[in-house]
Amino acid sequence: MAIPLLDLRAQYLRIKDEIDEAVAEIFESQQFIGGPKVEALERAIADYARAPYAVGVASGTDALLLLLKASDAAAGAEVITTPFTFFATAGAIFNVGARPVFVDIDPKTYNIDPNAIEEKISPRTRAILPVHLYGQCADMDPILELAAKYNVFVIEDAAQSLGARYKGRPACSLGHAGALSFFPSKNLGGAGDGGMAVMRDSEIEARVRLLRNHGASETYYHQLVGTNSRLDALQAAVLLVKLRHLEQWTEERRANAAYYNQKFAEMPEVITPYVSPECHHVYNQYVIRLPKRDQARELFAKRGIGCSVYYPLPLHRQECFLDLEYDENAFPNSCAACEEVLALPVYPELAREQQDEVVNAVKDHLASLFSISN
Ligand SMILES: *Cc1c(COP(=O)(O)O)cnc(C)c1O
Numbered sequence: 001m002a003i004p005l006l007d008l009r010a011q012y013l014r015i016k017d018e019i020d021e022a023v024a025e026i027f028e029s030q031q032f033i034g035g036p037k038v039e040a041l042e043r044a045i046a047d048y049a050r051a052p053y054a055v056g057v058a059s060g061t062d063a064l065l066l067l068l069k070a071s072d073a074a075a076g077a078e079v080i081t082t083p084f085t086f087f088a089t090a091g092a093i094f095n096v097g098a099r100p101v102f103v104d105i106d107p108k109t110y111n112i113d114p115n116a117i118e119e120k121i122s123p124r125t126r127a128i129l130p131v132h133l134y135g136q137c138a139d140m141d142p143i144l145e146l147a148a149k150y151n152v153f154v155i156e157d158a159a160q161s162l163g164a165r166y167k168g169r170p171a172c173s174l175g176h177a178g179a180l181s182f183f184p185s186k187n188l189g190g191a192g193d194g195g196m197a198v199m200r201d202s203e204i205e206a207r208v209r210l211l212r213n214h215g216a217s218e219t220y221y222h223q224l225v226g227t228n229s230r231l232d233a234l235q236a237a238v239l240l241v242k243l244r245h246l247e248q249w250t251e252e253r254r255a256n257a258a259y260y261n262q263k264f265a266e267m268p269e270v271i272t273p274y275v276s277p278e279c280h281h282v283y284n285q286y287v288i289r290l291p292k293r294d295q296a297r298e299l300f301a302k303r304g305i306g307c308s309v310y311y312p313l314p315l316h317r318q319e320c321f322l323d324l325e326y327d328e329n330a331f332p333n334s335c336a337a338c339e340e341v342l343a344l345p346v347y348p349e350l351a352r353e354q355q356d357e358v359v360n361a362v363k364d365h366l367a368s369l370f371s372i373s374n
Pocket of ligand 1 (some may be wrong): 059061085088089132160181183193
């Protein structure tokens with residue numbers, strides 16, 4: 001039996017009646033954009049993240065983009081972030097006209113190294129954009145200290161980390177604002193694209209609300225040049241249903257991760273996820289490092305086991321960013337991670353026997369390396 005990296009159909013089957021009813025309700029109402037479901041989701045997400053405000057938008061990418069715009073990151077500005085993240089993080093910075101200023105990661109957590117940030121702060125720095133990669137928060141307190149010292153914004157890319165906590169505080173409540181994605185593969189995934197901007201400042205909230213709707217508070221009267229980035233009522237209805245189950249699904253992901261950790265403890269060649277004692281990890285991805293990663297991928301493919309590499313190329317080496325003129329050998333921790341990381345299935349519905357198959361595949365991969373080298 002094949003084991004997928006993620007099985008969204010298994011999730012749907014657990015909550016089919018609730019989802020189908022929520023979808024039918026939207027069709028009965030024929031209100032497809034904005035409206036009470038979107039407002040209810042905004043309230044529910046703000047409460048869940050213990051932040052004052054949340055604004056539904058069309059994607060996680062747009063949440064980043066509109067938060068950057070609302071923070072006045074524009075042409076000539078610099079925004080500090082990590083080169084080891086999904087493209088959208090730096091793409092959003094570039095698309096507001098600002099320069100992504102990359103800072104290497106901590107090789108243990110894969111998140112931005114707070115000790116390497118200060119030397120990159122300049123008079124043009126407008127914001128720091130840490131990413132909570134794979135489901136674990138970046139080390140936020142030193143970042144927030146620097147932000148206060150230099151008077152810059154902190155926008156959290158929490159696309160992979162809804163429900164994660166740092167020193168007991170939830171992702172998106174740590175900085176000035178946070179961006180969430182409801183892309184189907186995220187821990188809270190919709191039936192299509194969707195996202196949310198979460199913030200503590202009412203002025204930023206007001207600006208993001210305007211920007212997502214062509215800068216108009218009253219139809220046909222435009223205070224700002226914004227865009228169309230509204231959240232669909234269908235997405236909100238589906239997400240409200242799923243949000244009720246998120247805590248349980250997160251616990252199941254964490255239990256699956258703990259099971260892998262225990263099994264991989266017998267394999268010293270496998271580096272399992274490091275979890276900071278200050279963090280509550282929600283495992284959007286369970287990522288290991290192992291020798292001859294690409295060979296392991298071939299073995300997994302042969303056995304029908306899903307796995308993936310997040311991410312194979314650091315952002316400073318992407319073709320579209322070559323004009324930024326970074327040294328390709330800069331950010332050695334990010335470059336090394338790109339060569340060695342492998343995400344294994346960890347979704348809530350994954351069964352123990354399936355995990356055993358994944359573990360056996362890793363074991364066989366290591367054994368094959370050993371037999372070649374002897
Ligand atoms: C998914 C993701 C995004 C973008 O979200 P979309 O909803 O796909 O636009 C941004 N940053 C990170 C780290 C992500 O994982």
